[in-house]
Amino acid sequence: MRILYLELRRVLRTPVTLKLLITAFIISGIIAYLPISYVHYSYMDSNHKAITVSGIKAIQEKKRLVLQGKLTESKIHTAVNEYQKVTKKYGSIYRGDFPQKVYEEKVFLFINILDRINEVYGSEMKTGRGSYTDKISAHYAAEHFYKRGSYIDKISADYAAKNFYKKCTEHLKKQTSDKNKNIKQQAFNMYKKVNMPFEFIYGYGSSDAADYLLFLIFILIIICTIITAPIFSSEYQTGSDNILRCTKHGRVRFAITKIISAILISSISFSICISTYIVIEDSIFGWDSLETSLQMVSSAVSLPSLSVGEAQMLTVAAGMLSLFAVVSFTLFISSYCKSTTVSLVISIIFCFLPSLISKSVDNNIMNWIRLILPAGGVGVGNGFDYELQNLTFLKFGSHFIWSPYVIIGAAAIAIPLFMTLTVLAYCKHEAA
Known part of the structure; x- marks a missing residue:
């Protein structure tokens, strides 16, 4: 010692x-x-003036607004239904002229749910960090940017809610379609152990x-x-x-x-x-x-x-x-x-x-x-x-x-x- x-x-x-x-x-x-x-949140105040907050205040606002808890059928149904109503009236939520107030009240609280729905029902490319941008051209990205979310427009709220977790498994099949059968088996055996419904709490x-x-x-x-x-x-x-x-x-x-x-x-x-x-x-x-x-x-x-x-x-x-x-x-x-x-x-x-x-x-x-x-x-x-x-x-x-x-x-x-x-x-x- x-x-x-x-x-x-x-x-x-x-x-x-x-x-x-x-x-x-x-x-x-x-x-x-x-x-x-780096956490920012923008909203319209009572005078219709755009306000942006960052840091701890932005985190607190997002935690207050975002829908949290287990990702149940009812939440998926509500998210898809509200999204379709909004986009039908105002167009893509990713357009620069989309009403900020509408986004705050009708879209933002469902945004994480919508991302998962869009991935499961619409993605034709492998997931994972960076994989989307690795596989698309700049021309394709520019042309289709405002069409993001169109997969949700094409499915009914009932269908999305009832089949989400089934589609997760199908999505995994698609991601492993070009892999060895032993890899597929290992992947599915691991995925069977994942707790469903998923849980989400902003943070x-x-x-x-x-x-x-x-x-x-x-x-x-x-x-x-x-x-x-x-x-x-x-x-x-x-x-x-x-x-x-x-x-x-x-x-x-x-x-x-x-x-x-x-x-x-x-x-x-x-x-x-x-x-x-x-x-x-x-x-x-x-x-x-x-x-x-x-x-x-x-x-x-x-x-x-x-x-x-x-x-x-x-x-x-x-x-x-x-x-x-x-x-x-x-x-x-x-x-x-x-x-x-x-x-x-x-x-x-x-x-x-x-x-x-x-x-x-x-x-x-x-x-x-x-x-x-x-x-x-x-x-x-x-x-x-x-x-x-x-x-x-x-x-x-x-x-x-x-x-x-x-x-x-x-x-x-x-x-x-x-x-x-x-x-x-x-x-x-x-x-x-």
Whole structure:
């Protein structure tokens, strides 16, 4: 314990480490503010003047107005019926000249329900974040923009209400129509466990808070990587490791102590920053909003039977696991390299590599490489939360594995593997 205490004090007293930890906490507060500040709500006051509010006030207004609770047949029937009445009289709700007052009173309270109905009954393309825009041309988007919602115009309220959940299953069939039969079977087995009717409460899931959580996790992992990279290599540069090895516990035990200190500093810092973010977001958006079904805020055919709150906790847990994997990998690189600069550059490159792969190539082999890397569960524009909502299955022989399972499994293997390799590399360096 004495050695561990001294090592922790040595690392924490480093000026760069202190600055990075303070920066991490400040960034957490800034990122927590962003999704709240981006919430806007416009309405007409008693003098018919357009008023726009943002932040906490906008969130409170939306929570007051939006229809919440279980997505029952009666709510679906009412939403479709009201929508059709309004569009018949005023035209598309997405036109710039649509009456603001009418939108507030007749449309806004149903908007989340209408989005799910439109997806289930009308989408002919795969769902998931970004998939619509990936598959349509700019010309098509411009030509059909104001026709959005036309699927709801073509169905009766009775039909929409009675068949919604049946159509969800049919929608999933359409999304998996070009996939292997084993993938289809796994997808349907998972989807059978989804709780129906769906639950919706305006709040965390209705904002960009989940995306910013992923971004914060990635930033924290980068910061912890910078802190961890010099743990071994800095002592190689100064030669102080030769002195330490002359002590009674200056070899294997000392290497293990360094690993433990790096893990402790990283995990405690991560926990404090993520807890700060979550408490701020959930307190302002409402803790009750965490009960919302994942299917109501992403895609109606999201496979896991999870609430928004459960998805949030899983994302944080996967983020912590990815943190341990990245820190373990960085320690291995540090124990192998004699230069802190080389150690840092290699570690940072591997942090960004999964994001670069996801943006450039999409096939089974590259998906395997992307997801089994230490930072496979985090990134810019990709990450565990995105994989939870997608229909990505990776082929392994005759089997197909859902991508979130690959992320968790790979990280669980990487942690002890790279820790062991770190100790071995340190001992090998001793022999050299």
